[in-house]
């Protein structure tokens with residue numbers, strides 16, 4: 001296994017589907033290891049409990065701050081109002097930088113250490129970069145972040161706070177992404193661009209392992225997530241499928257992904273309709289114009305009888321308010337898209353009695 005094999009060398013570079021690889025395991029061996037060292041009995045509370053299905057040989061020597069092991073909270077008032085059997089939120093705001101992205105970063109810093117690489121990079125003005133800069137600060141690794149020129153000052157303050165080296169790139173986010181890949185690869189740095197590096201998905205998928213464990217070894221009926229690049233929801237789908245492969249889960253939950261109407265290229269592609277011109281959205285953490293790993297998400301949706309929906313910003317804002325008023329949940333606006341999408345979906349599908357889990361993907365305050 002080469003932890004720096006990100007994409008297929010035969011596939012065209014830079015296109016819509018760049019041929020991102022997938023990490024596979026010897027599932028018989030993983031099932032054996034899992035039975036021999038049950039993760040639910042492990043002393044450590046974090047995601048490194050799931051070592052048989054992770055691409056690392058051991059947790060890092062100086063363990064990363066506890067990533068994972070987040071609570072699954074029942075929110076009965078809202079669940080009842082929506083006519084569901086149970087509504088739960090997987091509260092990823094309990095991670096070190098208040099975001100699910102720490103799961104991917106924990107794997108990135110661990111692989112970098114295994115490779116003796118001291119520099120990591122990503123292209124992001126947002127949660128991925130904040131997560132990387134914080135975990136690098138803890139591990140004493142160097143973090144290089146490539147951002148578009150016009151990235152908001154508020155978010156860059158977090159990067160400075162955690163000591164990242166920030167490079168402003170002329171042009172759009174896509175230009176910053178291209179520069180990051182060019183510079184990062186040339187220098188031999190480790191990539192924390194989740195859309196291209198398949199090993200990062202391996203961290204994110206642990207959210208599914210935890211949900212199944214917290215439900216007593218059962219799958220929920222539906223798992224809902226806000227979708228930007230689509231890696232998070234696809235990773236959850238992979239996690240559930242792998243549990244099924246090693247005989248720990250008898251069925252798969254349906255995956256429901258939610259994008260803001262103003263940035264919904266994956267919904268367009270899922271529905272087979274012509275792409276809509278992108279607009280402005282307040283759901284900044286999921287405002288992705290050019291998703292790079294659509295194929296992974298589309299195949300997980302097919303495997304789980306899943307769906308994607310687009311919702312307008314005002315319904316995301318209302319969902320955010322509702323999660324506060326009726327459930328006491330603190331979260332960032334983008335994460336509330338999950339509830340907005342569930343409400344939209346429930347208008348066309350009966351979810352009476354269903355067990356639904358919302359991925360509460362982030363909850364950091366917008367400003368430092």
Ligand SMILES: *Cc1c(COP(=O)(O)O)cnc(C)c1O
Pocket residue numbers: 099101127128226227228229230231232233285286332334335361362363
């Ligand atoms: C990144 C992010 C997402 C979406 O993740 P993708 O893998 O890009 O689909 C959702 N919510 C929050 C808060 C995020 O930061």
